[in-house]
Amino acid sequence: MNARAVTSDVLLGIVPIALLIAFWQAIASFGYAPATLLPPPGMVFTRLIQQLVSGTFQQDIAATLFRLFAGFSIAVVLGVTIGLFAAANPAINAVVRPIVRVLAPLPKVALYPALLLLLGFGHGSKITLVVADALFPILLSTYYGASMVEQKLIWSAMAAGTPRRQILFKVVLPAAVPSILTGCRIGLVISCIVVFLAEMITSTDGLGHVLVTAARTFQAVDMFVPLITISLLGLALNGLLQGVRSYLLRGFPEV
């Protein structure tokens, strides 16, 4: 793909977003929707910038990010470990597989009331919910990635004298990294969504709480601000993960 094609792709991609904002502006400025229901985009973006420099809003972002990162990291550690061992050991696999089958399609948000009752209204219940939701894509992609490692690679490593115990970490884990990272990307998006929802349901801080407070007082402008912020956060984190990916996979052929 040459540079010119990329630029034209980017330009083409901006069109629908620009159209959407233009349409939004048009509806607002021709008076089809009163500003209390649909504030014009200019008003929302000024408010966004105003909020971004305010201390309380930054604290809300920090609270959300803390929960997101805590939940996501625990999910990555747990997911990769369980997935790897399930792929390597048939006995562990026989136990993990049916449990995952049952728990993966379970709507985890429904567990939130139980988590609230058990862990209280603080960070604990929200982080646990993020872990519960982000865990499965990471676990499954690790498992699939690790179980599809070419047998030849393992044989060559054994022939070269790698001890059995080290094969898991020296051969299987690196070979599964592309798949693991795909799972992490899905898990990250899910974490963004879940942390926001959990904060909407019960919270005293965080972006979700900002939205709920605005909704209670019918401040339409303030309702858009946290939504745009979480979208931007998601994009930024996705970009960060893309960077990590291209760093980790620098030796891999075509990714």
Next chain:
Amino acid sequence: MISGHALLTRSAPLLACLGLLGIWQVAALIINTDSFPTALEAIRAIPSILGDKESLINIFASLRRMAIGFGVAVIVSIPLGLMMGRSRAVASFFNPLLMVTYPVPKAALMPIIMLWLGVGDIAKMLVIFLGVSLPVIYHSFQGAKAVEEKMLWSGAAMGLSAAQRMARIVLPAALPEILTGCRTGLVLALITMVTSEMIARQSGAGNILFNALDMGQYDTVYAMIIIIGAMGIGLDAGFERMRSKLVKWSEPGFDIPLSFA
């Protein structure tokens, strides 16, 4: 005659359910607080919910909203995803928009949509529609992109028009991937349904759950969790059966899709 091993693999999910309930039972007996009833107590509360006419109506209303939102999303998203997969211009037109909207929790749009459409069915169905369409579009896109060019060329050489090629070559070839997207979408529909109902507390399964939480009826809370969980597992298993019948010819891919949220 089913061999012992096959019987074991078939009943494994059931055993896992029983095991999880057992762990719950033991944990509840150890912790022993009011807010964490044992599994047996929660299961005992299920008949009183399912026997109550009002809650049954509520749960069916939820399922109806979910079915409509899911159905419309699938009908709109599959053609869009297929077109994105076959045309680079369409793909680069929609991709950034989808990337921007992906990390936004769809249920969080509920308060804004409620301002415009009220708290009724339409707002909730719209939110479910939005939540389901993204994974279906994404998987249809991936599926259509992976269709072998040669098949399309042969189709074109035999005189199929672009629309015919889409319906008779791209759609069947991408079907396994599309159905994976639908399966993810189905679970997402259920999740969005529950969350939308607990934000707009008016009716539905999510409303029963959170009202019980507010009123401190802990056994109802846990019984509702079991009911909603069973709906998720049941819908997923049902869909999986249908999927494996429809695309028997495709090699068995991963048996659990990655992107549940």
